[in-house]
Amino acid sequence: MKIEDVVCSFCGCLCDDLVVEVEGTRVISVENGCTLASEKFLGDHRLKTPIRRDGNSWTKISYDEAIAETAEILLDADRPLLYGWSGTFGEAQSVGVHLAEILGAVIDNTSTVCHGPSILAIQEVGHPGCTLGQVKNRADVVVYWGANPVDAHPRHMSRYTTYCDGFFRKDAFKDRKVIVVDVRDTESSILADEFVKVNPGGDYAVLSALRAIVRGKRGIIPPEVEGVSREQLFRVADICMSAKFGAVFFGVGLTMAPGKNKNIRNAIEFTEELSRHTKFTISPMRGHWNVYGSNEVFTWISGYPYAVDFARGIAFYNPGETTSVDILKRGECDACLVVASDPGAHFPKECAEHLARIPTVQIDPHVNVTTHLSRIQIPVAVAGIDAEGTAYRMDGVPIRTRKLFQGQYPDDFEVLEKIYAIVKEAKG
Amino acid sequence: MRVILKTRPRAKPKIPIEAEEIIPQNFLRKNDIRVYEGNKERALDDLFFVTYEGPAVSPDQVEIVLTGDTGVIKRVGEYMNAGRIIIEGDIGMHCGNFMSAGEILIRGNADAWLGREMRGGHILCEGNSGHYCAAGYRGEKRGMRGGIVEVRGNSGDFTAEYLSGGEVIIHGDCGDLPGVEMRGGTLVIGGDCSRPCGNMTGGTCMIFGEAHKFLPTFRKNGTDDIVYAGKHYLMNLFRGDVANRGKGTLMVRQ
Numbered sequence: 001m002k003i004e005d006v007v008c009s010f011c012g013c014l015c016d017d018l019v020v021e022v023e024g025t026r027v028i029s030v031e032n033g034c035t036l037a038s039e040k041f042l043g044d045h046r047l048k049t050p051i052r053r054d055g056n057s058w059t060k061i062s063y064d065e066a067i068a069e070t071a072e073i074l075l076d077a078d079r080p081l082l083y084g085w086s087g088t089f090g091e092a093q094s095v096g097v098h099l100a101e102i103l104g105a106v107i108d109n110t111s112t113v114c115h116g117p118s119i120l121a122i123q124e125v126g127h128p129g130c131t132l133g134q135v136k137n138r139a140d141v142v143v144y145w146g147a148n149p150v151d152a153h154p155r156h157m158s159r160y161t162t163y164c165d166g167f168f169r170k171d172a173f174k175d176r177k178v179i180v181v182d183v184r185d186t187e188s189s190i191l192a193d194e195f196v197k198v199n200p201g202g203d204y205a206v207l208s209a210l211r212a213i214v215r216g217k218r219g220i221i222p223p224e225v226e227g228v229s230r231e232q233l234f235r236v237a238d239i240c241m242s243a244k245f246g247a248v249f250f251g252v253g254l255t256m257a258p259g260k261n262k263n264i265r266n267a268i269e270f271t272e273e274l275s276r277h278t279k280f281t282i283s284p285m286r287g288h289w290n291v292y293g294s295n296e297v298f299t300w301i302s303g304y305p306y307a308v309d310f311a312r313g314i315a316f317y318n319p320g321e322t323t324s325v326d327i328l329k330r331g332e333c334d335a336c337l338v339v340a341s342d343p344g345a346h347f348p349k350e351c352a353e354h355l356a357r358i359p360t361v362q363i364d365p366h367v368n369v370t371t372h373l374s375r376i377q378i379p380v381a382v383a384g385i386d387a388e389g390t391a392y393r394m395d396g397v398p399i400r401t402r403k404l405f406q407g408q409y410p411d412d413f414e415v416l417e418k419i420y421a422i423v424k425e426a427k428g
Numbered sequence: 429m430r431v432i433l434k435t436r437p438r439a440k441p442k443i444p445i446e447a448e449e450i451i452p453q454n455f456l457r458k459n460d461i462r463v464y465e466g467n468k469e470r471a472l473d474d475l476f477f478v479t480y481e482g483p484a485v486s487p488d489q490v491e492i493v494l495t496g497d498t499g500v501i502k503r504v505g506e507y508m509n510a511g512r513i514i515i516e517g518d519i520g521m522h523c524g525n526f527m528s529a530g531e532i533l534i535r536g537n538a539d540a541w542l543g544r545e546m547r548g549g550h551i552l553c554e555g556n557s558g559h560y561c562a563a564g565y566r567g568e569k570r571g572m573r574g575g576i577v578e579v580r581g582n583s584g585d586f587t588a589e590y591l592s593g594g595e596v597i598i599h600g601d602c603g604d605l606p607g608v609e610m611r612g613g614t615l616v617i618g619g620d621c622s623r624p625c626g627n628m629t630g631g632t633c634m635i636f637g638e639a640h641k642f643l644p645t646f647r648k649n650g651t652d653d654i655v656y657a658g659k660h661y662l663m664n665l666f667r668g669d670v671a672n673r674g675k676g677t678l679m680v681r682q
Contacts, residue, residue: 077466078440078443078465078466078467078468079440079443079444079466079467080467103467104466104467105467120566120567123566123567124567201641202641204605204623204626204643205623205641205643205644208626208627208643208644208645208669208671209644209645209671211645211671211672212644212645212670212671215670215671215673217645217670220644220645220647220670221644222644225644258604259604259605259623259626262586262605262608262626262627265627266626266627266671269627269671269672310467311446311464311466311467312446312464312467317566318541318565318566319566320540320559320560321521321540321541330442331442332442332443332444334440334443334466
């Protein structure tokens, strides 16, 4: 059976035009998807049943046993950490926040290793953003800063920017100018009209220089700023100022470079400065599928988008203190529940070592690096394939994903609801 | 009155303790002081051996001495408005948050957010301080507003972020972006630092070591012979941050 208009559940683009062919409980083919989407839909490394570590081997256990033991581990902890959430849908994330509140836990999502600094900057100076539809239909200048969409968001350029005609951009490839700023040549920089190669860690200075130029202070700029010539800086500023509608997209190359949130703040203030001359917007290239949704859901319930500490019964937020990497590195938490993420593959070594020392439970469809650090793993349905729910695209547009077939696994929501029920009963 | 708080051994020593009630005024009447260990509320006695020596009739006469494994204790001295706290070793995050008067002496190192949004009083750290020393909370437009924070060792990144008043003196090196978003007050860096005073709009920063990766948006404004701590120094003067129409003063030793 062929299903049309399927929403991809890999990156933050949430492409909603996939055609997926399903046979029973297997995906046979994927059309319109990028390589990443095909891997996601066709991948077949799912864990069959819940497992528990038993010395150096694994024992198969029932869902009820796994859920009961997970609840027990979390109830015994003095500083539990609930991490992940970006690979699942909003309904499950919501249960997660309520579970954290009742446990007095810290709950954090993958923003902590991607666009957390963007959120900090937005909290300082706001977010002059727009939807991807606006960019597609209007933008004549697109800047990718510290982002490599060809590799990380393969359809971003073809659906929204370089190769996509829009209502006011009838011949997008010729109409739009693309500027790529990065520390190295990439697949995306090859496609740029203007490639600005910045010294590693030099983004902040380049952004400051561009702001000064747009403010009319060209005379202050030295001949070279962090590997970029003054002439190129002037040229980039002129391209941006002469745009009818410009859009900046930034990636983890900017958020995780030295200066972190201050880089993003500088980029936002550059955008605001440009908006004194023309219309300019700025948006993060969110990577994990529903990471934007996790920020939304956390904020609805707790007031904060990530790194929320409920230890005192009220929500406290302070990235650097309550972010999972920092908590794990300091060895603070004494139990961890990982949902829809793989911190074992992405976190620093000492964090992974601490995850292995404490009772870690993973709720995830697949065997991954975190499996090897965990005490229990509970397999679930894959959001957007055999589980349905709401996810947010990188520009904040909510999109409902569908269940393509009825599989054998419970989804994240069902498993978390059962854990929550046990914890609630124990807490009274 | 002298109050000595010595930490008791704990089964999970890395779980942080939140102890914002450890301030002199709370010990005057020997209130029922509560602290948090992770998500558990504890009595002070559960986590500390507590000894009282001598009387006091006002918070000014109360001196608290913290000893033992104090590096994971957060928020000590929060909203302190009188008296003295002596920490014999290291101290955790947020020491001296919002303090308005009194004195904190840290004989070891201080973790991040030392003197966050402080209004007055004096903090002396004899070791190093972490990131965001004398800075503001996330999203706040003003950091430290008054008082003195002095660090004898080095300080981490984002020192004196959003500094709005008072004086921050770092005798050693600073990390990246000290004085970022600074709008008032004085920041003194005895050693080296990187990218000082990005986006500053006001205040004065003096750097007596090397300023690495100096930002291109500061306008050279001549030199000046200044006297600091009884010594003469020839300083290069800069105004900025021009990217932000800033009118701050940045001085770097020649």
